[in-house]
Amino acid sequence: MTDPCNIAATLPRMAAERGDQVAMRCPGRRGGEGFASYDQTITYRQLEVRSNAIAAGLTRIGIARGMRTVVMVRPSPEFFLLMFALFKIGAVPVLVDPGIARSALKQCLDEAEPQAFIGIPLAHAARLLLRWSRSARIRVTAGRRWFWGGHTLAQVEALGVDAGAQLVATAPDDMAALLFTSGSTGVPKGVVYRHRHFVAQIDLLRDAFGIEAGGIDLPTFPPFALFDPALGLTSIIPDMDPTRPAQADPRKLLHAIEKFSITQLFGSPALMAVLAKHGAKLPTVRRVTSAGAPVPPDVVAKMRELLPDDAQFWTPYGATECLPVAVIEGRELQATRAATERGAGTCVGLPVAANDVRLISITDAAVAEWNDDLQVARGVVGEITVAGPSATDEYFRRPQATALAKIRERCHDDSARIVHRMGDLGWFDEHGRLWFCGRKSHRVQTASGALFTEQVEPVFNTHPEVRRTALVGVDIAPKQRPVLCIELRAGVAVSEQARIRAELLKIAAGFEHTRGIDTILFHAGFPVDIRHNAKIGREQLAAWASKQMGARA
Numbered sequence: 001m002t003d004p005c006n007i008a009a010t011l012p013r014m015a016a017e018r019g020d021q022v023a024m025r026c027p028g029r030r031g032g033e034g035f036a037s038y039d040q041t042i043t044y045r046q047l048e049v050r051s052n053a054i055a056a057g058l059t060r061i062g063i064a065r066g067m068r069t070v071v072m073v074r075p076s077p078e079f080f081l082l083m084f085a086l087f088k089i090g091a092v093p094v095l096v097d098p099g100i101a102r103s104a105l106k107q108c109l110d111e112a113e114p115q116a117f118i119g120i121p122l123a124h125a126a127r128l129l130l131r132w133s134r135s136a137r138i139r140v141t142a143g144r145r146w147f148w149g150g151h152t153l154a155q156v157e158a159l160g161v162d163a164g165a166q167l168v169a170t171a172p173d174d175m176a177a178l179l180f181t182s183g184s185t186g187v188p189k190g191v192v193y194r195h196r197h198f199v200a201q202i203d204l205l206r207d208a209f210g211i212e213a214g215g216i217d218l219p220t221f222p223p224f225a226l227f228d229p230a231l232g233l234t235s236i237i238p239d240m241d242p243t244r245p246a247q248a249d250p251r252k253l254l255h256a257i258e259k260f261s262i263t264q265l266f267g268s269p270a271l272m273a274v275l276a277k278h279g280a281k282l283p284t285v286r287r288v289t290s291a292g293a294p295v296p297p298d299v300v301a302k303m304r305e306l307l308p309d310d311a312q313f314w315t316p317y318g319a320t321e322c323l324p325v326a327v328i329e330g331r332e333l334q335a336t337r338a339a340t341e342r343g344a345g346t347c348v349g350l351p352v353a354a355n356d357v358r359l360i361s362i363t364d365a366a367v368a369e370w371n372d373d374l375q376v377a378r379g380v381v382g383e384i385t386v387a388g389p390s391a392t393d394e395y396f397r398r399p400q401a402t403a404l405a406k407i408r409e410r411c412h413d414d415s416a417r418i419v420h421r422m423g424d425l426g427w428f429d430e431h432g433r434l435w436f437c438g439r440k441s442h443r444v445q446t447a448s449g450a451l452f453t454e455q456v457e458p459v460f461n462t463h464p465e466v467r468r469t470a471l472v473g474v475d476i477a478p479k480q481r482p483v484l485c486i487e488l489r490a491g492v493a494v495s496e497q498a499r500i501r502a503e504l505l506k507i508a509a510g511f512e513h514t515r516g517i518d519t520i521l522f523h524a525g526f527p528v529d530i531r532h533n534a535k536i537g538r539e540q541l542a543a544w545a546s547k548q549m550g551a552r553a
Contacts, residue, residue: 005172007198008051008087010230012165015048017232018213023047024225024235025260026076035255036239042077047084047229054085054153056160061151062138063116065090065168068178070109070133072096072119073142075222075237078153082118082142083226087176090168091116095223096180098243100188100530102130108180108188109133111397116140124148172196178396181320190396191320200354200389201323202230208327208352209287209314211264218256218265220245236260245271246533250278257282268292269299270533276302282311288330289314291323293534294346294436294454296461296468297337300330317348317436321405322391322420325384326351326434341462343455343513345426345435355388358419359426362440362450370409370419378430381437381452384422393418425452442538444473444482448516451482453538459514460484460504465492470526471517472542474549483519483545484508487526497522521548 003009014023023044027036042050063069069086071093073079086093094112096105109132117127117136121143127133128148139150160166170176176195180188205211205227213232219225222242225235236256240248245268253275256262264287267275272290275282276299285307295315303313313330316323328349336347351357359382360367360374367374376382387409395401407419425437438453457469467489473480484504492500501520508514523544527537 004167004169005174005195005199006087006167006170007176007195007202007226007230008084009167011044011048011051011084012167014229014232015045019043019045021214021232022234023229024077024080024237026237027239035252038236038256038259040077042081044229047081050157051081051084051088052166053157053160053163054081055088055166056163057156057158058085058091058140058160059089059166060159061140061156063089063091065170066092066175067116068092068094068112068114069116069118069138070094070096070112070114070136072117072123074120075225075242076142078142079222080225080229082153084229085166087170088166088168090170090174092175092178094178094180094190097188097530104188106130106132108190112178112180112190118142118153121146170195172199179320189398189401191392192394192396193392197390197392202227204324204352204354204390206231208316208324209289209312211287215263215286216260218253218262220248220253220265220267220271224266233264234260236262243530244533246274246528248274250274250280254278254280257285263287264289266290268534269295270528272303273299275306280306282306283308286311287314288312289316291316291318292529295333297334297340297458300333300337304330304334315348317434319422320392322355322386322388322422324352324390325355325357325386325388325422328433340458343459343511345437345452345454346458347429348426348434348436350431350433351386352388355386355391357384357386357434359383359428360385360421362425362443364440366403367407367421368403370407378428381425381427383440384424384426384434384436385419386422387417387419391418391420393420439538442471444471444480445477446473446482446516447479451513451517456482456484456514456517459511460486460507463500463504463507465489465496465500466504468526468536470523470536470538470541472538472545474519474542474546481519481549482517483521483542483549484517485526485541485545486520486522487524488522519549521545 025038026040028039029037031037069091096108113135114133116138117133118140142153145152177193179191215233217233218236228235239252261284266289316327318325326348359376405421409419423440427435437455442453444451453471456471460469467487470485472483508517527540529535
């Protein structure tokens with residue numbers, strides 16, 4: 001008998017094979033030196049047994065297969081137990097990026113129309129005060145329950161303590177989760193994950209990075225820790241605010257890495273920059289994965305110095321809707337740095353074998369049906385599309401957004417598949433490697449042609465006093481004016497801006513595609529995304545630049 005298509009289906013086997021292995025450790029209490037004790041632990045056997053009990057208890061209080069269930073619980077053993085319990089009963093966890101604006105959060109929750117709400121006391125208080133999730137009739141509190149009724153998680157677990165194994169026969173196309181991730185513009189869209197998507201991601205990650213059971217992982221973006229039990233890894237949940245990786249304390253990260261001999265870690269480029277700046281060697285780490293935005297070349301170079309010679313630094317390319325799409329290792333990325341700094345874009349490597357990655361002509365219009373004539377020639381910049389086992393096929397109750405991002409393709413065997421439009425631009429080189437050129441919505445459409453952010457900004461980021469740059473367009477396409485926003489490194493005086501502007505204009509004159517850029521504005525500190533603290537908020541910068549230029553007129 002085959003296992004159901006479910007990320008939780010591996011737990012019984014892992015519990016049998018690795019019962020005493022710690023599945024995860026969470027920070028817990030602080031010790032005398034201010035470091036976390038990591039005394040909150042759960043083994044693979046406990047993860048299986050306790051998630052079974054919670055699954056049975058959730059069923060007994062009315063949470064059933066297919067029920068959308070908001071989960072607002074901090075990274076802790078309870079969060080992971082709840083997630084696997086919900087997967088086991090076929091319920092649909094609804095996860096929203098923490099830290100997004102209250103109005104956007106409320107709209108996400110209203111759009112999801114959850115039937116159940118599981119959260120810490122603060123989340124329940126906010127639910128009542130801000131009138132979130134009024135459709136949720138079943139309420140569970142992870143912690144002390146106050147006046148809002150419902151059950152506590154401890155009561156739920158007690159209800160199912162003697163129930164035994166729990167795992168419904170979920171089908172590949174059953175909805176597994178609803179993920180609202182922070183979008184660059186507007187209210188985040190709910191990405192529909194089916195069970196086959198999670199199962200495919202596990203296989204893709206294992207194969208792409210050579211992950212073997214028994215490793216010890218430091219996932220600084222906690223939802224990624226959900227993959228670790230299926231891969232036989234031990235997760236050490238770091239002592240940090242996952243919504244502010246740029247503000248992580250490197251001493252606390254190093255404490256965990258050294259204390260548990262971490263062998264692999266995942267983090268955003270902002271977190272990599274924190275470790276790179278701290279400069280401590282990472283002798284036990286064999287694999288680093290950084291995603292969310294391009295990793296600055298100097299950060300890649302420094303991290304390579306801190307890692308053992310045989311360690312790997314991976315920067316996978318992908319998105320919530322499809323991950324991973326392509327991968328590149330740090331050594332190869334460093335070898336392409338010179339081309340990036342001349343305006344080629346950022347090399348993201350070869351597509352993952354299971355994916356069919358193709359480039360189509362740039363258009364903002366919907367494309368209903370795939371046609372091979374949509375594709376651009378090798379070397380030409382086009383929109384990146386991907387069809388593959390982890391490519392999701394819709395946004396929840398957003399038909400217009402789905403139409404703009406998905407293309408239906410009829411295959412040779414008369415079956416159909418969904419092609420996901422990444423909303424990113426890129427080109428293929430003669431080796432079949434994909435080069436990322438920026439977001440489609442961020443391209444600047446001038447009277448003399450389009451400019452792409454990742455082909456422009458790295459040219460200017462070579463200036464030693466520039467921390468980062470952002471290309472934005474002012475006025476209406478296709479007659480936008482390209483404006484280069486500059487964030488200087490800490491300590492550079494305002495009085496130096498005139499000199500630096502002249503030097504940047506000289507750099508611009510040295511490349512064909514940047515010669516038309518003659519407007520440079522200095523910004524105190526770029527807005528960045530909530531999740532990774534790495535994606536620049538170019539929409540906000542464009543509005544700011546427009547005001548600045550209007551004030552000068």
